[in-house]
Amino acid sequence: MIWDNQSETMKRDDITTLQAERLGNLLSRLYKRVPFYRERMEKNGIRPEHVRHMSDLKDLPFTTKEELRTVYPFGMLASDKDDIVEIHTSSGTTGIPVVDAYTAGDINIWGEVMARCLTMAGATRADIIQNAYGYGLFTGGMGVHYGARKIGAMVIPISGGNTKRQLAIMRDFKPTILTCTPSYSLYMAEAGREEDMDFSKVGLKAGVFGAEPWSDSMRKDIQRKLHLKAFDIYGLTEIIGPGVANECSKHEGLHVFEDHFYPEIIDPKTGKVLPDGEKGELVITTLTKEGTPLLRYRTRDITWLNHEPCSCGRTHVRMHRLLGRTDDMLIIRGVNVFPSQIEEVLLKIEEVEPHYQLVVERRDQLDELEVQVEMNENMFSDEIKNLENMEKQISAQLYGILNIHARVKLVEPRTISRSEGKAKRIIDKRPR
Numbered sequence: 001m002i003w004d005n006q007s008e009t010m011k012r013d014d015i016t017t018l019q020a021e022r023l024g025n026l027l028s029r030l031y032k033r034v035p036f037y038r039e040r041m042e043k044n045g046i047r048p049e050h051v052r053h054m055s056d057l058k059d060l061p062f063t064t065k066e067e068l069r070t071v072y073p074f075g076m077l078a079s080d081k082d083d084i085v086e087i088h089t090s091s092g093t094t095g096i097p098v099v100d101a102y103t104a105g106d107i108n109i110w111g112e113v114m115a116r117c118l119t120m121a122g123a124t125r126a127d128i129i130q131n132a133y134g135y136g137l138f139t140g141g142m143g144v145h146y147g148a149r150k151i152g153a154m155v156i157p158i159s160g161g162n163t164k165r166q167l168a169i170m171r172d173f174k175p176t177i178l179t180c181t182p183s184y185s186l187y188m189a190e191a192g193r194e195e196d197m198d199f200s201k202v203g204l205k206a207g208v209f210g211a212e213p214w215s216d217s218m219r220k221d222i223q224r225k226l227h228l229k230a231f232d233i234y235g236l237t238e239i240i241g242p243g244v245a246n247e248c249s250k251h252e253g254l255h256v257f258e259d260h261f262y263p264e265i266i267d268p269k270t271g272k273v274l275p276d277g278e279k280g281e282l283v284i285t286t287l288t289k290e291g292t293p294l295l296r297y298r299t300r301d302i303t304w305l306n307h308e309p310c311s312c313g314r315t316h317v318r319m320h321r322l323l324g325r326t327d328d329m330l331i332i333r334g335v336n337v338f339p340s341q342i343e344e345v346l347l348k349i350e351e352v353e354p355h356y357q358l359v360v361e362r363r364d365q366l367d368e369l370e371v372q373v374e375m376n377e378n379m380f381s382d383e384i385k386n387l388e389n390m391e392k393q394i395s396a397q398l399y400g401i402l403n404i405h406a407r408v409k410l411v412e413p414r415t416i417s418r419s420e421g422k423a424k425r426i427i428d429k430r431p432r
């Protein structure tokens with residue numbers, strides 16, 4: 001099933017024409033209404049009417065998170081404040097939060113793109129969606145809510161947390177779709193197992209998981225434990241929240257809704273646009289946003305694009321599942337290490353659980369990486385000698401992938417803190 005057949009299966013030429021027209025409207029709006037952008041365009045000698053083709057976009061300036069912070073809270077508004085009906089912000093854990101302000105039109109589009117995502121996971125008006133993304137300033141809860149309402153599905157707005165209640169609701173209401181972060185879904189699986197809950201009896205058919213990095217091995221683990229098909233959903237507060245891209249039933253990349261969000265991949269060092277298949281930083285231009293539209297926003301997320309047609313029938317470009325973030329990438333003794341590479345290795349090992357943390361320290365001028373991972377109950381009752389062997393084995397496997405020595409520490413079951421939202425995987429203790 002495709003939610004919006006006309007938009008999602010447009011011919012490539014028609015998509016490009018529509019994008020160019022929308023880019024023109026966006027630039028005039030930014031020029032007229034946002035001093036931040038007008039000044040930058042003037043400084044670079046750009047007039048909105050000079051930009052006619054999508055290929056002109058590469059000459060326009062980027063927008064960064066730091067810049068959004070300098071105009072906090074309302075400096076990026078491209079609509080009258082009276083026309084803003086809702087705001088969301090990022091958590092602000094790494095500094096001043098970034099703000100997304102929505103007009104009624106933006107909320108409508110948010111519902112539409114989220115309806116496309118949920119439909120990809122098989123949602124119809126007959127479904128019951130347990131929405132365990134946080135409601136509030138975080139975009140996850142409300143985003144799924146608006147999409148579910150568009151479809152006419154029954155939404156259970158339980159929000160994140162209170163895991164016992166999540167399980168009780170699951171038992172009583174028999175939801176068919178679960179939405180939350182992948183790490184929280186595993187936490188629910190674990191808590192359910194402790195209560196001897198049989199997830200095959202719940203009748204979940206799909207899960208729509210995102211908001212944090214996760215690997216294909218974690219997908220398999222979640223599918224097996226919760227008896228559902230797991231779909232990857234991508235988005236970010238600055239652009240709209242969830243609903244920028246989602247996996248279709250083929251699970252070969254996430255379709256980016258190109259009629260609203262124009263993706264580019266750039267080399268993060270030079271800013272040069274890279275062709276399909278080359279890995280780099282994802283940059284997004286919002287083509288229809290009214291409240292806080294953004295030009296060439298640098299997401300810091302790393303992926304690549306694929307314009308090949310998808311056998312699901314949708315024509316929108318696909319992005320590979322995220323490989324990491326430019327600011328998440330650990331540089332250990334000069335070697336680039338993505339947490340996702342470590343996760344891939346760990347999750348293939350039967351004796352450990354999918355709960356891990358990476359601790360980086362600097363000793364005698366040298367970076368050291370310790371991978372702490374929980375062993376399962378069987379391993380826990382094993383002899384010390386076997387544990388040490390296992391640690392060595394995992395360390396050797398990591399070396400094969402990363403080319404650096406990581407110390408592996410098997411920790412007792414249930415000692416790494418669980419998350420009800422985004423998991424915190426990295427503890428970097430190196431002096432800045």
Ligand code: DLL
Pocket residue numbers: 090091133139140209210211212213214232233234235236237238241242243299301322325
């Ligand atoms: O996490 C929006 C969202 C909510 C997406 C619910 C999906 C589901 P922020 O809190 O602004 O917004 O965080 C955005 O989270 O730049 C990525 O680094 C990361 N992220 C989001 N989705 C994925 C994903 C929401 N599917 C940041 N895989 C983004 C990996 C993801 N990382």
